Amino acid sequence: MDKCSRCKTEEKPLFRLKNLNMLVCSQCFASYYEKKVKNTVLKYGMLNGVRRLALAVSGGKDSMALARALLEVFPSIKFTIIHLNLGIPNYSDECQEIVEKFCKEYSIELLLYDLKKYNGYSIYDFGNIKSKKRVCGVCGTVKRYLMNKIAYENGFDTIATGHNLDDIVEILFNLYINGSIEELVRIKPVSSSTHSKIVRKIKPLIEMTDREDLYYAISRNLNYVSSECPLVKGSRMINRKKLILKIEEEIPNFKYLLLKTHLKRFLPMLEEYVLPPTLRECEDCGMPSINTVCSFCKLSSKILKLVENN
Amino acid sequence: MDKCSRCKTEEKPLFRLKNLNMLVCSQCFASYYEKKVKNTVLKYGMLNGVRRLALAVSGGKDSMALARALLEVFPSIKFTIIHLNLGIPNYSDECQEIVEKFCKEYSIELLLYDLKKYNGYSIYDFGNIKSKKRVCGVCGTVKRYLMNKIAYENGFDTIATGHNLDDIVEILFNLYINGSIEELVRIKPVSSSTHSKIVRKIKPLIEMTDREDLYYAISRNLNYVSSECPLVKGSRMINRKKLILKIEEEIPNFKYLLLKTHLKRFLPMLEEYVLPPTLRECEDCGMPSINTVCSFCKLSSKILKLVENN
Numbered sequence: 001m002d003k004c005s006r007c008k009t010e011e012k013p014l015f016r017l018k019n020l021n022m023l024v025c026s027q028c029f030a031s032y033y034e035k036k037v038k039n040t041v042l043k044y045g046m047l048n049g050v051r052r053l054a055l056a057v058s059g060g061k062d063s064m065a066l067a068r069a070l071l072e073v074f075p076s077i078k079f080t081i082i083h084l085n086l087g088i089p090n091y092s093d094e095c096q097e098i099v100e101k102f103c104k105e106y107s108i109e110l111l112l113y114d115l116k117k118y119n120g121y122s123i124y125d126f127g128n129i130k131s132k133k134r135v136c137g138v139c140g141t142v143k144r145y146l147m148n149k150i151a152y153e154n155g156f157d158t159i160a161t162g163h164n165l166d167d168i169v170e171i172l173f174n175l176y177i178n179g180s181i182e183e184l185v186r187i188k189p190v191s192s193s194t195h196s197k198i199v200r201k202i203k204p205l206i207e208m209t210d211r212e213d214l215y216y217a218i219s220r221n222l223n224y225v226s227s228e229c230p231l232v233k234g235s236r237m238i239n240r241k242k243l244i245l246k247i248e249e250e251i252p253n254f255k256y257l258l259l260k261t262h263l264k265r266f267l268p269m270l271e272e273y274v275l276p277p278t279l280r281e282c283e284d285c286g287m288p289s290i291n292t293v294c295s296f297c298k299l300s301s302k303i304l305k306l307v308e309n310n
Numbered sequence: 311m312d313k314c315s316r317c318k319t320e321e322k323p324l325f326r327l328k329n330l331n332m333l334v335c336s337q338c339f340a341s342y343y344e345k346k347v348k349n350t351v352l353k354y355g356m357l358n359g360v361r362r363l364a365l366a367v368s369g370g371k372d373s374m375a376l377a378r379a380l381l382e383v384f385p386s387i388k389f390t391i392i393h394l395n396l397g398i399p400n401y402s403d404e405c406q407e408i409v410e411k412f413c414k415e416y417s418i419e420l421l422l423y424d425l426k427k428y429n430g431y432s433i434y435d436f437g438n439i440k441s442k443k444r445v446c447g448v449c450g451t452v453k454r455y456l457m458n459k460i461a462y463e464n465g466f467d468t469i470a471t472g473h474n475l476d477d478i479v480e481i482l483f484n485l486y487i488n489g490s491i492e493e494l495v496r497i498k499p500v501s502s503s504t505h506s507k508i509v510r511k512i513k514p515l516i517e518m519t520d521r522e523d524l525y526y527a528i529s530r531n532l533n534y535v536s537s538e539c540p541l542v543k544g545s546r547m548i549n550r551k552k553l554i555l556k557i558e559e560e561i562p563n564f565k566y567l568l569l570k571t572h573l574k575r576f577l578p579m580l581e582e583y584v585l586p587p588t589l590r591e592c593e594d595c596g597m598p599s600i601n602t603v604c605s606f607c608k609l610s611s612k613i614l615k616l617v618e619n620n
Contacts, residue, residue, distance in 0.1 A: 176486060177567055179575025243560045250553045257487055265489025269583045 004028055015215045019253075026219035030072075033065075033216040037204055038073040044189040046160075046202040053079040054111075054156040054199075056147045057102075059095030061217040063162035064102065064224040066205055069216065070160070071106060079160070080109040082150050084143060087115050087122025088231060095225045102223065113150055115142070121303045123231065125310075136237045138299060145296035149287060151199040163203045166210040169255040170240050172262055182277070185270040187262065195279050195288040209255065210241075314338055325525045329563075336529035340382075343375075343526040347514055348383040354499040356470070356512040363389040364421075364466040364509075366457045367412075369405030371527040373472035374412065374534040376515055379526065380470070381416060389470070390419040392460050394453060397425050397432025398541060405535045412533065423460055425452070431613045435620075437541040446547045448609060455606035459597055461509040468510045476520040478513070479565040480550045482572055492587070495580040497572065505589050505598040519565065520551075 004013045004025035013023035017032060024032065041047055055070070057063040067081065083099045085092050096112065103110040116122040123139050151159045168187065175184045191201040205213065217224050232238055248254040281287065282294035289295070314323045314335035323333035327342060334342065351357055365380070367373040377391065393409045395402050406422065413420040426432045433452065437445035461469045478497065485494045501511040515523065527534050542548055558564040591597065592604035599605070 177561070177564065177571060179571035181575055181579065239560060243557065246556060247553065250549060251487070254487065261487060261489035265491055269491065269579060273579045273583060 006032075015219060018209075018211075029215055029219045033208070033212060033219075034069050034073050036208065036212075037066075037069045040189070040207050041073070041202075041204050044202075046190055046204060047074065047077065047158075050077075050158045052156045052158070053077065054151045054154070054159045055079050055081050056143070056159055056161045057081045057083055057099050058162070059083070059098040059225045060162070061222070061224045062164050062167075062205060062210075062213045064098070064222050065208075065213045065216045065220075066160065066162040067102065067106075067108075068220055068222055070204065080111060080154075080156070082111045082113070082147060082159075084146055085112065085114045085116075086124075086139065086142075088124045088229060091225070091227065091230055092122075094227075098223050098225055111150060111154060113146060115146070119300060121300070121307050125307045126303050135231045136235045138303075139231075141295055141299055145287070145294070148197075148199050149285075152197050152287075156199055157193075158200045158202055160202050160204055162205055162213075164205040164208045164210055164213055165255050165259060166241055166244070168203070168206055169244055169258050170237060172258055173244060174240065181270055181274050184262070184266065185274045188267065189263075194276060197281075197286075197288050206259070207256070316342075325529060328519075328521075339525055339529045343518070343522060343529075344379050344383050346518065346522075347376075347379045350499070350517050351383070351512075351514050354512075354516075356500055356514060357384065357387065357468075360387075360468045362466045362468070363387065364461045364464070364469045365389050365391050366453070366469055366471045367391045367393055367409050368472070369393070369408040369535045370472070371532070371534045372474050372477075372515060372520075372523045374408070374532050375518075375523045375526045375530075376470065376472040377412065377418075378530055378532055380514065390421060390464075390466070392421045392423070392457060392469075394456055395422065395424045395426075396434075396449065396452075398434045398437075398539060401535070401537065401540055402432075404537075408533050408535055421460060421464060423456060425456070429610060431610070431617050433541065435617045436613050445541045446545045448613075449541075451605055451609055455597070455604070458507075458509050459595075462507050462597075466509055467503075468512055470512045470514055472515055472523075473513045474515040474518045474520055474523055475565050475569060476551055476554070478516055479554055479568050480547060482568055483554060484550065486572075491580055491584050494572070494576065495584045498577065499573075504586060507591075507596075507598050516569070517566070 002012055002023075003009065004011055005022040006024045006028040009025060011025040011027070013025050015024050015026065015029040016022070017024055017029070047053070055063070055067055057067055070077065070079065081099060081103055083096060085096050100110065100112075102108070123135065123142065126135060126138050147159055147161075172184070172187060174180075175187070189203050189206045193200045208216075216222075244255065251257070277290045279288040279290065280292070282289040282297055283292050284297040285294060287294055287296075312322055312333075313319065314321055315332040316334045316338040319335060321335040321337070323335050325334055325336065325339040326332070327334060327339070357363070365373070365377055367377055377389075380387065380389065391409060391413055393406060395406050410420065410422075412418070433445065433449045436448050457469055457471075482494070482497060484490075485497070499513050499516045503510045518526075526532075554565065561567070587600045589598040589600065590602070592599040592607055593602050594607040595604060597604055597606070
């Protein structure tokens, strides 16, 4: 009775291909997912000219799915995994362990970075002291800066991240309603390097939904950190993602529509209109910055003061 | 106990000023509303250089509020009311009656236009034959065209419409998610004339919410058509307005934020980037058009064929 709509085997169909409205087995879902990732990578020329590729892997379902899918789809491409231990109790150590196991299993080079050890504070320190509403934003700044710095200092020319459609649409939605055109112009599948110390970034999962990443992780039996980050609960980011799902109930395919509209209709205009910022080197760390001191160094000294005074 | 938070009289406070979170009496609400309309008109220079002003009045709460507020705020300004009878049974005649009474009470010149009589079809003819989903769009095209034509032929240089914040945000939201930049560039409080046969348009209620218009109509004891247009039920427009109210539950002040972002952040870019369309004169009616035949004439002949074949 319950056959996979694709391969017609008797294997229990567990996954719904939403756009095709088909129930498929885990093997067929994995193939569908990998094909879609491959198409995205090729469509945007993500791996064109890449010499040394790094993957930013947190241990969550998205980045684990990214690593696994790339191994499957482009078996000849070598990459290194960079993992940041953010020092969040009952969470970060589990993340690191999962990533370490994966790298061992597939013989992938791993670069580990311990935030508390090298920078003197953890994301938890901030989240615990300041409003939890802002912690995701702070964590984003820290991760973006460190990923780029580590990749740059280790000679990588491209970083792949696991940002998926839900992540990008949550960001786009906020930037559009606030008219943040200087930031909108930077939201794209491939961000070229604009400075010798800024590493090119690619987002191979930009067209995959949260749910598709999850289904893929399950269908490939991946190990990933199953608990949510304990700091994310009640964050604006989570509420916005929920809101976007509500909008999608009313406007089918809203997420993909917003991405497509951004890339095809607004981005060409934004790229013509918004002048690229003049970058200098941060007085503290030497990395590229718009201001005298970069946002990471400003944030770090603020958090360090908070930690000392607490 | 229950005093108006503004004037402190004993009159029962019935209306909440949402942004100030105050309960006020009907007289204070009306003053607040009129002051806000006045500020909007002055801020955008809506009445600057106007010689002959026409008001598009449907008989609904918004346009009745507009007419009443303008009389109160700018008592020295003369205007004519244009009313279209759209031929919707159990609705349009009531609308017309309300507008006629209002004009009589305040000695305002009234221009009446009967769609069925002059064009051979009513909006009901379309809504009754074709999908109700599209009827609001069709009605919008018909009203925009006819209002402009009547105003032009009668020598008016400015038309004021009752579009409020909820109307504009519903339009903006759809245009943004679809990336309709050629239409977005035209959404503004004052649309200058871009052709000798296109009359300048102003939207004095662009910052007023649906609810504020309703409260004003109640507080000034206005007569307005209280039933909803029978064709609007289940339309995409209504569903989108509901969705926007849901978004506002999560993002306070979302509607005003979207308007402000559009006007301040995107419009300057759109005006620079989007080329104004080359206008010719419609082969059928002689009014300005992008194509050989204008959208109104195309639509009219389509509806007339539908009516004949039905």
